[in-house]
Amino acid sequence: MNPARRCSALLNQLCVSSRGGPAARRQFQPGGVSAPAGPRYCHPGVGGVGGGGVGGTKPQVKPSGAPPTGATPVCPMGSNGSSSRLFGTLAQSLSSAPLAQPDLYSDQSPDQGPDREGLAAADPDQLLRECEEALQRRPARPHRDLVYPSGPAARRHDHDPSIRVMQWNILAQALGEGKDGFIRCPLDALNWQERKYLILEEILTYRPDILCLQEVDHYYDTFQPIMASLGYHSSFLAKPWSPCLDVERNNGPDGCALFYRRSRFSLLATAHLRLSAMMLPTNQVAIVQTLRCRATGRRLCVAVTHLKARSGWERLRSAQGADLLQNLRTITSRGGEAGQSAFPLIVCGDFNAEPSEDVYRRFSSSPLGLDSAYKLLSSDGQTEPAYTTWKIRPSGESCSTLDYIWYSHDALSVETLLDLPTEEQIGPDRLPSYHYPSDHLSLLCDVSFREQPHRLM
Template sequence: MDQKTTGLRENYGHRRQPALGKAMPVTALLLNLESNPLDYSRSDNGAELLEEDDKPPQFFGVTDEPPSPNEEDYKPPNHYEDDGKLAGDRHREIPCSNCLQTAPGHLTDRQSAINEMCQRLCGPECRRPQGLTLDGVRQDFLRQYEIAEAVAKTSAMTSTVQMKQRLAARKLEFEKEMEMDEQRGVASPRIDINLGQSSSAAATGMGEFEFEPPRDLLLYLVRMGSFNSAPKINNVDSQDDGLVLPAGLSTPALLQHVQQLRGGGIEQPSLLTRGFLKPLLADEDVADGLRCLKLNSVSRVCSAPVEGDDIRLLQWNILSQTLGQHNDGFVRCPEEALTWEHRKYLIVQEILQNQPDVICLQEVDHFKFLQTVLGSQNYAGIFFPKPDSPCLYIEQNNGPDGCAIFYKRDKLQLQGYDTRILEVWRVQSNQVAIAARLRMRSSGREFCVATTHLKARHGALLAKLRNEQGRDLIRFVKQFAGDTPLLLCGDFNAEPVEPIYATILGCDLLRLGSAYADVKLDREEILHPSEDVGEFVAKSMKREPPYTTWKIREEGEECHTIDYVFYTPDRLKIKNCLDFPAGEQIGKNRTPSFQYPSDHFSLVCDFELLPPTENGKEGGSGSGSDGENETEVEGSKHGAIQ
């Protein structure tokens, strides 16, 4: 490759890379065409040449160039030799042999390329004299062809324009399947949430029909490399190897230090300030609430850590540096505000000023930096990357992005953890989850925390894929956590109206509630929800915050709720949640910005870990079941742990 070409490629982000024609094999997959050498034989040796505009479409292998009509060996398909009029006369009066079912067997085969092309070319006037009605099959092929055309126009995974084209193709595929089901008298595909749901939910007919696309199509949809033609660049996490922090800094001192590093001697805009939903009264106990730290110029949002068996959880999609700077298309964000030098210290400030006990992060592609900075404040972390991260297809990446969990070592002890690549209909996707079992050092009580980042983008089929990922997540988390109190959080990339929300809240295996939806409810109402699962989910849906992400991309402004903290209400009491800044506070350019480093806002929740009930199965520190579980989890570890 010459130097000029190399220079060009270095300037391409993944979103800006040209198409390399990788979509064509999928076109063949959807058309399901098979080449037959006999289809190209011709008895008259091509003596009669057709007019340019009258030549029929030709079938050719997806890896070959189409044959040129001007070449001497050009031969149209067999079924045009029976009557020359069929090749160019639009007013066909004589049906072709294929429509009359008198053609050789290899041509009348339903999967034959010639048969497919015949159904596309031959109109009703061709078949009417013989009373043939193949319109349904013809329309089926036309729909397949339309899908293939849409798919063939797509290439890179996260290109905004091409993404819309690919989703249009998927929508066509989904609609076609539903039409076929209706023609066969089969119920339309429905979202199946029957994973131990209540009898009232089962009685509504949910899950009567399980729609499952072909495996090859699933691989194309849920895996990155299966349809990305860009070369993979396997860089490692090394961009922060030179980071050195003074030893022994307290949290306030560290925050002031990183603010100075961020400014580089120049005063920078302050981080967005936020308050909690339940402000403290002057005489309230600090352990029950939130006392602001006095950090001078540092943002005063933060509060004192909760005490005893209380847990403060921070959930946040911090925005992958590689994707945010080179791929995501934040058209209203200044370029300087997207640099890692600017963002990394704002990320640290947003996390540490809230002093969480547990930190759950997504889109982490600088784990070593967080490990160093948070490690100085006595946090330990677990990281699990995506198997085929989109970061790896972008120049100058810092390794794959993934999910991470950090926990405060002086308060919590890690009993074990497990990771999973989430599956969609038994096919591994490109999304991951981490689950960790933590033990309170003060009381010996245990709880589990799990985090995930589900597939992004809009569309009916994408919502279905997310729902299937959620079902697999439930199985994984339930098997790991058992009856232990659970905190399940992450970027689910789904608004509350999507099926995944009802799948999680309506599942009897876990019996979860949503922290932000429940924080203002009375405890009695939380513990005794409506017996009708649909009503329970609908009420929770309405109480969710109006947005957890607010950004402006090339295709427009997005403001919606897609991040959640789910919890077990009978074992954990929600006490407070960090509120979201108002629109005028965020600014007209939204996020990310100089005042906030991510396009998602952090979710911070305070929980009280309740003692087990009389029938509870949670054991103390000496429980044999805990030791058994620890051994099992330790044996299935993946990722890094400190």
């Protein structure tokens, strides 16, 4: 089967895999007004886009688990979207042997884990077109520009290709439908039948080299097989006591997932961490992978995490952050001076902490030399955005900056950032919505290795 027909089979199964079939795809705005139809926004140059992506150039820029048993149902929700026919021909490859979940909270050998190699390659352009076709009744995603934080003149053209990094809390399906209480978001806007297309469309539009996700509860049946078919290696780590398990007909626990493009990187080591606070294990986790860039031969350490949520847990978040930093110092200091990183580090996550919290200060003052990429959007380069999440719950409206991409500022430079949508683009009912699948906005930046001192001699 050629890649185009295979993509069609894969996404046709996605289309019918949850609550009803194509006839069920009626879209409504709050108040019963039909959602507008028409062409969807697609970032300029998405065909073959990406930092080291699949064929083509980046968009133009402007200056500036397997389900657990024994879960106790508490909250009802809609169908979780599983289907014996899910993904068509791809499902046949997966059914030959089950995906084995790796040992939790321990180091893995390189290129081991729940990946399935040997799957036929999917055409990302075809997948993107079919996502857009499936979503044509929904309003367009907010337009977001890629911007140069230091102006276009600062971009260098003679160095190795930049690395595109995406960070995103995608909103666990069980939580969105069953527990989170987004009172201004119609339940129909959250059904997995189409919401998964919105998530995939966002990823396929920007085609990151490294993708860090939180609140992933459809890893094994959706993200792992699709991303593997697109050439990504992945690793998943569930929360020990995921709140998704309190939701009736859940799809298993949510957790963190880390994907990297095999054509850009080889895997040197993986650590699955269960974060501790005051020497006691907590319910939050992190994945840390050491990669080698195939273009440069240089090493890069990438981590993804999701810290404890809600007000009143600031001290726990701080302790979790301290534990993660200590693990990162151990992992990255091998071969370097005491307390110093021997190779660059990128840490992505939903920290559930605003910049005023202690865990933020821990990261910004760490001996690892980390800085927050999205501060570069501000005029002074020192201020975080006004929000990375904006939602309305029964308790009120919440507009906060909780998500970050931290990077080693002495070893890496940030070339471009994906700007954040305006309040008008987000809309009065906030997030999630018919045009955006999560209550958190995706963050994305292109980074490049700074020249090593010996290369300048």
